[in-house]
Amino acid sequence: MLRTALRNVFAHKTRLSMTVLAVMLGVAFISGTLVFSDSVVSAYRGAYTKNLKDVDVSVQAESEPASSGTEADDDRSTALTSAVVDKVRAAPGVTSVRPIVNGSVTLAAKDGRPLNAETSWENLATNYVPDTRHGGEDSRFPLRAGRGPSGGTEIALDRRTAEKAGYALGDTVRFAIDGPALSKKLVGIVDADDPRVTAGGSLALFDTKTAQQLFLQAGQVDELAIGSAPGTDNRALTHEIRELLPTSGVTVTDGARLARDQAEEIVEGTKEFTRILMVFAGIALFVGAFLIANTFTMLVAQRGRETALLRAVGASRRQVVRAVLIEAGLLGLVSSAVGFVLGLGIATVLRPLLNTSGAGLPAGPLVVSTSALVWSLVTGVGVTVLAAWLPSRNAAKVAPVEALSNVDQTPRQRSMVLRNSHGALFTTAGVLILLYVSTQKDGADDNLMAAVLGSVLTLTGMIVLAPLLSRPLVRLAGALATRLFGVSGKLAKENALRNPRRTAATASALMIGLTLITALSVAGHSMDAALKDEAVRGMTADYKVTNTAFEGLDPALGAKVAGVPGVAATASVASAGLEVDGTFTSITGADPQQLSKVADLRFSSGSLKDLASGKVLLSDKLAEQKGLSRGDTFEGMLFPDGQHRQLTVAGVYQYTRVVGDALGTMGDILPHTEGGKLDSILVKAVSGRNTGGLDQDIRQALGNSPLLQVQNQEQLAKAESDTIAVMLNMMYGLLGMAVVIAVLGVINTLAMSVIERTREIGLLRAIGLDNRGIKQMVRLESVVISLFGAVLGIGTGIFLAWACGSLARSSLTMYQTVLPWHLTGLFLLLALTVGVLAAVWPARRATRLNMLRAINAQ
Known part of the structure; x- marks a missing residue:
């Protein structure tokens, strides 16, 4: 029977070509996804290990301070103080301490366009720390041209960013943090190993004092990169440094673990994307199973006489089934092997393709693991054999005499009745579940599971009833x-x-x-x-001013926008988190009188005039969910600071994204926002004026900051x-x-x-x-x-x-x-x-x- 199976494969190469192609494409999708995932994970781990190669122990502030946006702002959180730095320098076994200030800036290209405006997590900024052991350079950032920044008027950029933005040494670089544009002279161009930069992000470097003025306070840093003497046990050193420092507000980690942890944070997101790709690869193979089943059904029917003769000379039903499954297995093995090789090409193309969409994946070699090969082959062969099992079983059931007399066997009536009954049962169950789902308005897990179950049953039923x-x-x-x-x-x-x-x-x-x-x-x-x-x-406003990096706006900008000729009214809007009886949402802060000029809220009870300190207006959605109405009092927790407050409902309005689920006064909400920043500024133009050009006037009034966008x-x-x-x-x-x-x-x-x-x-x-x-x-x-x-x-x-x-x-x-x-x-x-x-x-x-x-x- 093995020889028979081999003969059939070679005798029907043309008829099996489409099946080979279907399995090959499905397996290529799977192998490409697995190899892509392994390659990206390896690239991230390698990139972070290389980026932190000089760090034996790291000391970090537990929460990053908010950016200031001006060069002399003292209203910052504490981070790591000079006292912490001195304690670490004095620890036995420590040979070097590099103080690091972290921030984020949005750069403008030489022609004025913002760089990476929609991917602010890639817009890195830090301090350049000269080291005498490396010829006065920062070992993290080898110089390609020029020198490191050494004064408050200087900046350095990574090579890719300088090329992309069109900057050369001596040019004036414009950038922004959370307000008007700032400018500094480009004095250096460096290489950078940080995977976020190598994958398309930007890096701006300042001297330490300037970085502290921009992002912290004088004498403060976010992080310490510590070097140890040769032969030092870095785990023991980590423990000793941890004992020297405060028990809260500081995290001490050895360099190797820090590299792993930073890589794993991003790797988890990559794995989630891989799971999504595998779902679609599974769909492709599931569709391919129909092609395989159809092919073997027709092949078995066309070889009916041959099968009958085999049965007549002594072959059992089991041997007939086995011969067809061996044929399918060989077909699946060859197709899967070719598909795996094709998948390597998919994995090679996938990374640059995703990076063109801003994925920010690091460069690195293809990683072809044994598990990827095994999974690809097992999946391809398994799907092929399973799809061929039913046709082989049906072939074995046909009596030899019947097969000799008729090639195209008509399905038995009982079989069709049974199939139609099962199809009707699946379809009816699926439709009833989906009709129930259609009455629900809550995306809770139970409803989502019901939607998935109903969809699967309905689609399965339709396939069976086809x-x-x-x-x-x-x-x-x-x-x-x-x-x-x-x-x-x-x-x-x-x-x-x-x-x-x-x-x-x-x-x-x-x-x-x-x-x-x-x-x-x-x-x-x-x-x-x-x-x-x-x-x-x-929203009756004509324009909305926001921060493209989602880091908020300086409250002082509201007055600047209001002073632009042609602006009739403005409303500054702040946003904080709100927890009400276990439900997390957001609460907007605004001046009710200003808001009434740029927004049209539809109230079922109360009005904007009823809004005052200690009172809030709720959307109909949140009010109904929590059973609250005008005059009710509830306890809400505002975050990120976690302060609890007793709030009184002053009215209920129809939900609108202009103010979200809850609205309070600016005085009540602004102190609880991240860094005391605005979320946006709504702008109403003078009635009858053509708004064309007003957006540019607003940008100019705000210093043409590459960080701020004005949208109609x-x-x-x-x-x-x-x-x-x-x-x-x-x-x-x-x-x-x-x-x-x-x-x-x-x-x-x-x-x-x-x-x-x-x-x-x-x-x-x-x-x-x-x-x-x-x-x-x-x-x-x-x-x-x-x-x-x-x-x-x-x-x-x-x-x-x-x-x-x-x-x-x-x-x-x-x-x-x-x-x-x-x-x-x-x-x-x-x-x-x-x-x-x-x-x-x-x-x-x-x-x-x-x-x-x-x-x-x-």
């Missing part, structure tokens, strides 16, 4: 084909109806891909519409839309592999169907059907199957998106299901195109059959 559904839907499409194309259309319809299971299996692969893509499209466009609406709902209502809505567009495009790309495999399934089914119907095609040619009619018949059959899968997929996807979309209302109050009709039409057009293109090779093959040989074919 043979039953194929009859009426294919007849409907076939009737149109018959009317338009005559005999060719009628033959195409009858061929598609001949074996409903095969038609359903082929269409189901396409259905799964289109179900997921349609559901994503409907959900994405619904969220897009809701976010656009919520971004400006209740249209731009605010577009920013929300762009976020959804990026997410949808990424999802479409990930699901693209499943759709490609589904298309291969259509091609494979048609090609094997042509081989199976060789005699029939020969007879049709003999009675007068010309080559054009044969091609048209195959093409129309492909279109009918593709449209059947598309209709099922689009319909199921819309239903899933509608039912599960209600859960989004817990965070998007304006969420309503929006059907993107243009995309629905596009998907149907693509299905039609897939049907036409998938039929090109099978149709060409059908017309090239020798008529006499085809008639005599068995």
Whole structure:
């Protein structure tokens, strides 16, 4: 039987080519993801180890101080003081102590555009610490040109940033922290090993005194990098230094552990992304399983006489099953091996591709682990064997006499009844669960699990019911084909109806891909519409001023904006955290009189005039959730400082993102914000004035800071839309592999169907059907199957998106299901195109059959 299996593999290479390709693509997706993950993890660990190579022990302040934004601001948190530094210097075994000040700045390019404005975590700033042991240079940042900064008017940049921004030595570099632009002379260009910088971030260097003025207070630092004498036990030294320092506010770690910890923080995010990729890889392989099952079903049917002869000469049912599974295993092994190699190419391309979208992944070699190879091979072989098991089992059940007399076995009635019963049960259960989910407005874990379960059951039920559904839907499409194309259309319809299971299996692969893509499209466009609406709902202001680095605005900026000619009114807005009876949300602070000029709040009770110190206004959403109404008093915790306060509800308004879930006075809220900063400034233009150019006037009044952005209502809505567009495009790309495999399934089914119907095609040619009619018949059959899968997929996807979309209302109050009709039409057009293109090779093959040989074919 082993020889038989090997002979069958080599005898049907062409028929198995599409199956090989499907398994290969699915395994390539998996192996590429695993190798990519291992490579990125290794690169992060290596980068942090290299970046901290000179650090034997590290002393860090437990919480980073807030940035000041001015060069002489004493209102800073304490960090590490000079007394701590002196204690550490005096510790036995310590040979060097490098005081480090950390911060973040947004740089402007030479042409004025901001650099990395939307990825502020990459905009690093620190102090340059000359070391006499390294020729007066900072060993962390080898100089490429110039020298290190040594005064309050000087700055150094990393090489990549200088090149990207167009700066040369001697140029004036503009940057900002949380307010107006500052400028310093570029005196040095350095290399940097920090993975955040090498992956596309920026690095700005100042001398220690200037860095302290910008980010801390004089004499304070964030971190100490300690070097030890050769032969020193760094773990013991870490313990000794820990004993010298205060028990709170300070963290002491050995250098090796610090490198591991910093790498692991980012590695966890990489692993989460890997899990997402693996889900889509699983979807691609699941779709491929339909192609594999279809291939072996048709191969087993075409080899019915051969199987019957094997049974007649003594082969048992178990041996027949084993022979088919061996064939599948060999096919899966070869496909998986090639797919693994192809995956290495995917892993190589994936990192730079993600970095173009701002992922910030470090460079490094490919890491090909044994586990990635084993998982790829086991998954590919396992899926192939499992998909081939049912066809092999069905082949073994056919009696030898029956197989000798009929190649194309008709499914037994009992089998179809059982299948349809199971399909109806799954579908009904799934639909009922999803109907329940559609009534819920809370995205709690239980509801999310119910949505996932209902979606899986519904999709599974549709797959199982596909043979039953194929009859009426294919007849409907076939009737149109018959009317338009005559005999060719009628033959195409009858061929598609001949074996409903095969038609359903082929269409189901396409259905799964289109179900997921349609559901994503409907959900994405619904969220897009809701976010656009919520971004400006209740906002009558023409502009909104914010910090692109999300580090807040200096409260003094509000007066500067108000003084710009053409500005009628402004409202400074602050934001802090609020905890109410276990629910964490945010609370906005604003002057009620100013706010009334730039926002339109709809009240069910109370008004802005009722807002005063100790009182708050609540959104209808939060008030209903907590059972609060006007006049009620509750205890709330404001954070980040964690202060508890008794607050009285002065009114309830319709939720709007302008003020969020709660609104208090500026005097009550600003002291509890991070660093005492504003969240935004809302600006109303003078009535009747053309607002064109006012945004530039506001930027100029704020010093043309690269950190601050001024957006009108249209731009605010577009920013929300762009976020959804990026997410949808990424999802479409990930699901693209499943759709490609589904298309291969259509091609494979048609090609094997042509081989199976060789005699029939020969007879049709003999009675007068010309080559054009044969091609048209195959093409129309492909279109009918593709449209059947598309209709099922689009319909199921819309239903899933509608039912599960209600859960989004817990965070998007304006969420309503929006059907993107243009995309629905596009998907149907693509299905039609897939049907036409998938039929090109099978149709060409059908017309090239020798008529006499085809008639005599068995």
